[in-house]
Amino acid sequence: MACLQIPKCATCGAQLPPQRTGRPRRYCSGRCSKAASRARRGGWPAAGSAAPEAPADAFLVGHTAPTDEQVAAAVHEALLLAAAFRRLSHEARPQFAWRCASVADTLDHVLRRRFPAP
Ligand SMILES: [Zn+2]
Numbered sequence: 783m784a785c786l787q788i789p790k791c792a793t794c795g796a797q798l799p800p801q802r803t804g805r806p807r808r809y810c811s812g813r814c815s816k817a818a819s820r821a822r823r824g825g826w827p828a829a830g831s832a833a834p835e836a837p838a839d840a841f842l843v844g845h846t847a848p849t850d851e852q853v854a855a856a857v858h859e860a861l862l863l864a865a866a867f868r869r870l871s872h873e874a875r876p877q878f879a880w881r882c883a884s885v886a887d888t889l890d891h892v893l894r895r896r897f898p899a900p
Pocket of ligand 1: 794795
């Protein structure tokens, strides 16, 4: 029987669109691909280093009426942040690992409760 598993983004877990040709996608977006690349290289850029191409709060700046797309972008960013904390909970020293796990659990819980997947 064919595998009916729905492919998901390796970073945020979002469902990936079906693909008929080419190598299977691993990430839902360039942003998730870059986040995974950063994670493989050893973490997020240090404070004071070059700013990421879109700061996490970019969707809040310069807009007076948030659109649904901006809300979706904010939720996606928060899911990426939760994934980063989840990864760190496995890789960080014990005194930080449990804190990272707690933050990841809390973010995941709140996001999935307030913004359940359609
Ligand atoms: Zn993703």
